[in-house]
Amino acid sequence: EAGVAQSPRYKIIEKRQSVAFWCNPISGHATLYWYQQILGQGPKLLIQFQNNGVVDDSQLPKDRFSAERLKGVDSTLKIQPAKLEDSAVYLCASSLLWGGTTDTQYFGPGTRLTVL
C-alpha cells in the first residue's frame, strides 16, 4: 500500500514570496490533516479535512495560509506571503475514517520550508 505522498520535499524562498505544497493521501482515506512542525517543537495541527469539507481550521493563520482539498482526494496548502517565522516542516497526514482516537493517522515525509 502506497503511503502519504508530499511534494516538494524541500523549498527555499524569500520572505513575501508565495509557496504551495501538495499532498496525496493514502487511497480511500477520508480525513486529511496538515501540520506545521517548527524546529525543536512537536507538530501543530493547521487544518483538518473530512472528504472535501473543513472540520477544523482554528489554528490556520488565515490571513496568509489557505488550503483546499478538491474532490476529497489530494490537497494543497499555500502560504502567501511567506514570513520568516513560517520556516518549518509541513506534514500531511491521512486517516481512514473520521479521525477518532481509534483511527490511526499516517504521515507523509514532510516538506521542509526555509524562508530567507
Next chain:
Amino acid sequence: GDSVTQMEGPVTLSEEAFLTINCTYTATGYPSLFWYVQYPGEGLQLLLKATKADDKGSNKGFEATYRKETTSFHLEKGSVQVSDSAVYFCALSLNDYKLSFGAGTTVTVRA
C-alpha cells in the same frame, strides 16, 4: 489548555541499554495517549497507543502504561538497538480528535 510535556533530549545510549522517555500530560478530560516515532528521513509513524487508564500499549519491544493518577505515559524499552535511533513524540487526543504533540526526544543508540 491540553498539553504534553516530555523529557528533553538528546538521549544517547549504548546498545542493549534500558530506555525510558518520560511523558506527562495536562488535559481537561480523559485523553487517549500515543507515542509516535520518526526515523531519520522518514515520516512520523504510530508506535503505540492507550485509550483509557491502566491500558498498556506495546509494539516493537516498546511499552507505555496510561497512569491516570500521575498523568503520565512513559515510554520504555528493555534493550535498545542501533535501529531504535529516532525522534520520539508523545501525544494526546481528546474528544475533538486533534493530536497535541510534545516537543520530541531525540534518541541515539551507539553500537
